[in-house]
Amino acid sequence: MEKQQMLEEEPLIRLLSACAEGRQEAFKELYDLASPKLLTSALYLLKERGLAEEALQETFVHIWYKASDYVADKGHPFAWMVTILRNRCLDILRRESRHQNKIRAVETDPLQTPDINDSVVEDWNSLDPFELRLLQECLQQLQKEQRKSLLMAYYYGFSHSEMVEKLQRPLGTVKSWIRRAMQSVRECMQK
Structure with a gap:
């Protein structure tokens, strides 16, 4: 100084x-x-x-x-x-x-790169290996916007306002993507 x-x-x-x-x-x-x-x-x-x-x-x-x-x-x-x-x-x-x-981490879709994909899933270490693999498969089935929104919110810790700014979408759209993604993952994990 x-x-x-x-x-x-x-x-x-x-x-x-x-x-x-x-x-x-x-x-x-x-x-x-x-x-x-x-x-x-x-x-x-x-x-x-x-x-x-x-x-x-x-x-x-x-x-x-x-x-x-x-x-x-x-x-x-x-x-x-x-x-x-x-x-x-x-x-x-x-x-x-x-x-x-956080912004740099989300610049690329984390589930598109196998290396990053594995490290993302490994961080959820409270799940057993079978659940981890199932979660990974469920996340990969989501639409790109839903997957990205879900990971931004729950993995990277973005606030809704940060997500609106980054994704350049209205708040309602972002919340809808997250809600639908959570519902899809929940249903997929229960199969």
Whole structure:
């Protein structure tokens, strides 16, 4: 992270103390004073304005609820705030990385490639080998959209909104694909 010019210590300590007492006007003043520099740091780390603003918002929510945790003897108040911001940025980077990995994993239909197919099914290790093979066969019988939707929802952990965005289909269609896929798999597994 680029070196930040520290804000004056005394006003920040006073404002944090007032925030710890629940004084909203002090919180607004603290935000006005520190947010431009914190946003600059977030932009430096995240490289995307929307994510940087999200990190800044989460940082100030944390500051509001944890202002009483700040101990002046342990360091400069702005350094304390930058540490909170940095942790929020790292959380966002981890979340975005997981999201990108999910997207890459679904780019190809997992059941079209035997290697991936086997690894997908092996992860459902609560099933015995016969049930695993039966599940694999049942999944392969689904229409491509249904199979992909079912795997996105239950294997990769996509939310409905993420699936709508990725598949570029209405929410009702996505839910219908999942419901029909679940019903088909259930019926197939009971045969």
